[in-house]
Amino acid sequence: MNRLAVVLPGLSLKNPIMPASGCFGFGKEYAKLYDLSKLGAIMIKATTLETRLGNPTPRVAETPAGMLNAIGLQNPGLTKVMENELPWLAQYDVPIIANVAGTLTEDYVAVAEAISKASNVHALELNISCPNVKQGGITFGTDPRVAEELTRAVKEVSSVPVYVKLSPNVTNVGEIAKAVEAGGADGITMINTLLGIRLDTKTGKPVIANVTGGLSGPAIKPVALRMVYEVAKQVSIPIIGMGGISTIDDVIDFLSAGASAVAVGTANFVDPFVCPNLIEQLPEKLDELGFETVSELVGRSHRL
Amino acid sequence: MIRQGQMQVVKQKQIATNIFELTLIGQHVLDMNEPGQFVHLRVSDQFDPLLRRPISISSIDKDTLQFTMIYRAEGRGTTLLSEKKQGDQVDVLGPLGNGFPIDKVQAGQKALLVGGGIGVPPLYELSKRLVEKGVQPIHVLGFQSKDVVFYEKHFQELGETHIVTVDGSHGHKGFVTNVLETLEEDFAVYYSCGPTPMLSALEKMYPHKEGYLSFEQRMGCGIGACFACVCETTEKTEADYVKVCSDGPVFQSGVVRV
Numbered sequence: 001m002n003r004l005a006v007v008l009p010g011l012s013l014k015n016p017i018m019p020a021s022g023c024f025g026f027g028k029e030y031a032k033l034y035d036l037s038k039l040g041a042i043m044i045k046a047t048t049l050e051t052r053l054g055n056p057t058p059r060v061a062e063t064p065a066g067m068l069n070a071i072g073l074q075n076p077g078l079t080k081v082m083e084n085e086l087p088w089l090a091q092y093d094v095p096i097i098a099n100v101a102g103t104l105t106e107d108y109v110a111v112a113e114a115i116s117k118a119s120n121v122h123a124l125e126l127n128i129s130c131p132n133v134k135q136g137g138i139t140f141g142t143d144p145r146v147a148e149e150l151t152r153a154v155k156e157v158s159s160v161p162v163y164v165k166l167s168p169n170v171t172n173v174g175e176i177a178k179a180v181e182a183g184g185a186d187g188i189t190m191i192n193t194l195l196g197i198r199l200d201t202k203t204g205k206p207v208i209a210n211v212t213g214g215l216s217g218p219a220i221k222p223v224a225l226r227m228v229y230e231v232a233k234q235v236s237i238p239i240i241g242m243g244g245i246s247t248i249d250d251v252i253d254f255l256s257a258g259a260s261a262v263a264v265g266t267a268n269f270v271d272p273f274v275c276p277n278l279i280e281q282l283p284e285k286l287d288e289l290g291f292e293t294v295s296e297l298v299g300r301s302h303r304l
Numbered sequence: 305m306i307r308q309g310q311m312q313v314v315k316q317k318q319i320a321t322n323i324f325e326l327t328l329i330g331q332h333v334l335d336m337n338e339p340g341q342f343v344h345l346r347v348s349d350q351f352d353p354l355l356r357r358p359i360s361i362s363s364i365d366k367d368t369l370q371f372t373m374i375y376r377a378e379g380r381g382t383t384l385l386s387e388k389k390q391g392d393q394v395d396v397l398g399p400l401g402n403g404f405p406i407d408k409v410q411a412g413q414k415a416l417l418v419g420g421g422i423g424v425p426p427l428y429e430l431s432k433r434l435v436e437k438g439v440q441p442i443h444v445l446g447f448q449s450k451d452v453v454f455y456e457k458h459f460q461e462l463g464e465t466h467i468v469t470v471d472g473s474h475g476h477k478g479f480v481t482n483v484l485e486t487l488e489e490d491f492a493v494y495y496s497c498g499p500t501p502m503l504s505a506l507e508k509m510y511p512h513k514e515g516y517l518s519f520e521q522r523m524g525c526g527i528g529a530c531f532a533c534v535c536e537t538t539e540k541t542e543a544d545y546v547k548v549c550s551d552g553p554v555f556q557s558g559v560v561r562v
Contacts, residue, residue: 025529029550032527033306053534053545058522060532065351067524071531074545218351246351269525270346270354272397273308 003293004282006040006261008238009186010123010161011095013040013261015279016294017251020242020265021046021099021125021165022071026085027092030272036092038276043189043263044085046101046127049111051077055132056209061198066217066244067266068196070132070210073101078111086118095122097163101130105153108140113157123160126151126185129167129192131214141167141192144179151183161186163240168194168220168227177231188231189240189263191224217266220244225257232258232299246274248281252289258299306400306527307332310393314370316386321451323422324386325362327372332396336364336371339430340403340497340518340554343373344526346395347384356397357381358523358549360497362425363432374425374454400526401553404430404495404516411438413492418480418506420446420498426518428455430495431462442466442491444483446498450474481505489513494557504562515557521548536561 004015019030021043027036036042054074061068075081089096098115102108112124128141128150140150147164155162164180166173168191177188193214198207206212224243232239241259245251246267254262267274282294291297311330319325332343344356363372377386388394404426409415415434419427424445431441441463447453450473459465466483467475476483480502489510496506497518506515524530528550535546540558543551552560 023530025531029525029527029529033308051544054531057532057534059534060522060524060530062353062355065354067355069524069530069532074531074534217354266354269530270356271308272525272527 003286004279006294008240008260011041011097013095015040015282016255016261017275017279017282018043018097018261018263019268019275020263021127023265023268026081027089030268033272034276036089037094038279039094040261040279041095041097041122042089043097043099043125044081044089045075046073046099046130047075047078047081047111047115048073048101049078049107051075051080058207058209061207061213063196063198063215063217064219066215066219068198068208068213068215069193070208070213072132072210073130078114082114082118086120090120096120097123097125099125099127099165100154101127105150108150109153109157112154112162116157116159121160123186124154124158124162125189126154126162126164129165131167131169131193131195131212132210138167138169141176142170144175147176148179148183151180151185155184163187163189165192166190166227166231167192168223168243173227174230174234177235181235181237185237187238187240188235189242190231191220191227191243194220194223216244218244218246221250225253228254228259229257229301233302246270248278248285251278251282252285252297255294255297256299256301258302260298305335306398307335308397309395311396313388313390313392313394315390316388318386319374320454322377323374323452323454324377325372325374326385326388327370328394328396329368329370330396331369332398333364333366333369333371336361336366336399338403339406339433340426341399341401342553343396343398344400344523345385345397347381349395353381353384355524356526357385358400358526360426360518361399361429363429374422376422397526401549402551404518404554406430406433406437408514408516409434409439409493414440414442414490416442416444416487416491416494418444418484418494418496418498418502420480420502421448421452423496423498423518423520424455426497427495428458431459435462442487444468444480444487446470446480446502447474481509484509500562507557507562510557516554517557517560518554519548519552519560523549525549
């Protein structure tokens with residue numbers, strides 16, 4: 001028995017650790033460093049219907065124990081992702097979770113319908129939480145009714161289970177979570193980045209060309225963990241947790257708070273080997289804590 | 305191959321105001337083949353500062369497994385780096401990026417090397433390689449003022465060297481372009497690294513010459529995954545954009561829209 005294995009809608013994961021969307025491109029860069037088949041899954045970069053060139057630079061700024069980014073969903077567009085990126089990824093024994101983004105409901109529906117038919121796409125991650133585009137993205141993720149409707153529309157056309165990626169930039173994340181569950185979501189991924197600004201202290205000018213950016217990195221972990229903890233109590237669909245994970249203890253904390261698996265984002269930029277390293281460290285950590293399997297650990301904070 | 309792991313500080317020396325020369329030893333050097341590549345350094349094992357710092361490689365010595373960087377300590381990250389002492393460890397990811405092609409110029413020909421400020425260091429390894437090949441380098445190096453000039457003698461030992469300072473406190477007064485206007489255009493290829501306005505000026509000055517320019521851009525991952533360091537391109541390439549970290553940092557002149 002594989003003690004790290006996790007089974008989720010559409011996903012049979014050999015371990016609960018995967019790179020988060022937007023922090024791993026379409027895998028090519030990291031494939032030069034290690035075998036991608038080691039990963040539990042890969043959340044590929046957000047795909048939109050059309051090619052997007054993203055925001056002007058500077059797009060990133062470092063902050064205390066974190067970073068702001070405003071990449072702006074740069075991606076080659078649905079056709080090229082289907083023709084080039086996904087077939088290339090198919091050489092690896094790893095399920096792909098395709099992050100789907102758009103401006104209008106029709107865009108999401110069109111991308112979801114097409115990309116969910118790719119043989120190695122085992123689930124979708126509906127991106128209703130990108131804070132860095134003027135239209136679409138987060139505007140779908142901050143109103144429960146809108147989020148529910150979009151989820152329902154995508155569920156109707158998707159050939160694979162649909163996970164919805166929640167934004168932390170809301171007053172009541174549980175309300176959004178319940179709404180997407182009602183809309184038919186098979187799972188939740190959370191959290192996306194927190195909106196922030198960094199200023200050049202000398203001039204007072206924002207450092208990022210887009211003015212605001214999404215905050216990620218270890219700095220946001222307590223916020224992410226709190227939200228996973230809250231949402232786990234309110235929904236019965238599984239959660240893939242993320243937000244500032246960079247150590248094995250972070251992985252344990254998210255699982256304890258109720259995530260069934262975790263995604264690692266910004267830490268890939270600091271240590272490109274972080275995902276395989278965490279996978280390697282996990283069995284020893286389970287031993288240390290006295291757990292036989294990952295599944296036993298999930299949600300233990302709620303059972304205390 | 306890109307390696308990641310600890311390298312040891314062999315020596316660290318301040319060579320001008322806020323300018324440091326840092327030499328590290330380790331296996332990474334085995335893969336350092338092109339002048340103009342860079343390494344991505346973690347200056348602390350804490351979460352703050354979080355991201356790596358891209359620093360260009362200024363010289364490579366495969367026999368001793370050592371390489372040297374020259375950088376300016378200006379922010380928190382580079383200031384922490386400047387505090388590293390002999391024997392300390394530094395987490396190095398690299399070598400990264402594509403360097404200056406030296407096969408574009410033949411023995412007996414001349415190459416023009418133009419550097420600005422902290423863009424000067426990668427030209428040193430480049431010049432050494434060109435000289436080894438029998439190419440005659442002409443160096444035009446610009447700095448703000450006398451107190452931040454470095455490696456003047458190092459470059460003089462390799463070939464003709466013109467130093468320019470903005471305030472005229474050392475060498476010629478003005479910008480590198482003021483000196484370039486006085487030089488003969490008998491070089492086969494030009495190479496440059498420095499501020500973007502300088503690179504742009506060179507492209508305008510030498511529209512018919514083959515040139516290779518090293519660009520700087522705020523980076524995240526350093527390996528091409530995060531899309532932080534993209535630049536717009538011109539009609540000269542089919543690519544909609546290029547990433548400075550993994551497609552560059554060196555590009556043929558005219559490819560990046562400046």
